[in-house]
Amino acid sequence: MSHQVDWAGWLQRWDDQQAGYLPDREDQFRSMLEIVERIAGVPQRFVDLACGPGSISARAAQRFPQAEIVGLDLDPLLLEIARQAVAGDRLRFAEANLRTAGWDAVLGDEQVDAVCSATALHWLDPADLDAVAQTLGRRIRPGGVFLNADTMRLGPDEVPRLDALAVALRDEIWAESHANGVEDWQAWWDAAAAEPAFAQLLTEREERFADRWKGRDITLTDTIQSFRKAGFTEVAVLGQVADKHLFAAIR
Known part of the structure; x- marks a missing residue:
């Protein structure tokens, strides 16, 4: 299949599409990797959680060429793009369902230095996030770090006016990006559905989800409460635009 598909092109198209939802995405990635190094040092074991087609993994492999990097996701199409488009001797991609106990078994027995994620964990519900945080609390070594750049509502029950404002500001950012011609999520998936080589992977994806x-x-x-309960010693937001946060937690 790999000779029939421009895998690198599909990864770039994904990155472009995602930048419509997080316009400063590249800056966020650079900040995340800089924070990893400043807090945990140069990582020996790095996890790209809910990695999609490997956007963070690719950048981590460039910055930390000696690190073992593992990208985890459940989506078979995005994982295949990652495997085909992101190269590295110390890099691998594996299936993991974050809603299932024991998903971290694919990491082996050793703890990891850093876990990063972006624009993915909002698909979980609070109970799922609680369980993921508990797992990460066991898998990240003391002094290691978790970083997540993603949508996190401010809380419609806690601060309803500010929450509504943050959502409105976020929607305006998205609308402006798409008005300027940036492909949106649905258009990307519609294009993927039109690619004959993806048919089997998309059928499997529909079954999984x-x-x-x-x-x-x-x-x-x-998010703050989940990671505190999971034993992380420090949790904080290091950046925010509307309801998009760069969340950090030190183990």
Whole structure:
């Protein structure tokens, strides 16, 4: 299949599409990797959690060429793009369902130095996030770090006017990006559906996500509380635009 598909092109198209939702995405990635190094040192084991087609993994492999990098995701199409488009001797991609106990078994027995994620964990509900935080609390070594750049509601029950304002500001950012011609999420997936080589992977994807249920949106308070309960010694937001946060937690 690999000779029929421009895998690198699909990864670039994904990055371009995602930049419509996070216009400062490249800056966020650079900041995340800089924070990893400043807090945990140059990592020996690095995890790209809910990695999609490997955007963070590719950048981590360039910055930390001696690190073992593992990208985890459940989406078969995005994982295949990652495997085909992101090269590295010390880099691998594996399936993991973050809603299933024991998903971290693919990491082996050793703890990791850093875990990063972006624009993905908002698909979880608060109970899922709680369980993921507990798992990361066991898998990240003391002094290691977790970073997540993603949507986290401010809390419609806690600060309703500020929450509504943050959502409105976020929607305006997205609308402006797409008005300027940036491809949106649905258009990317529609294009993928038109690629004959992806047919089997998309069928498998539909089966895997057929029963995906999501409760209420994760709030910033949910995230802070989950990682505190999981034993992280420091948790804080290091950057925010509307309801997009760069969240950091030191183990």
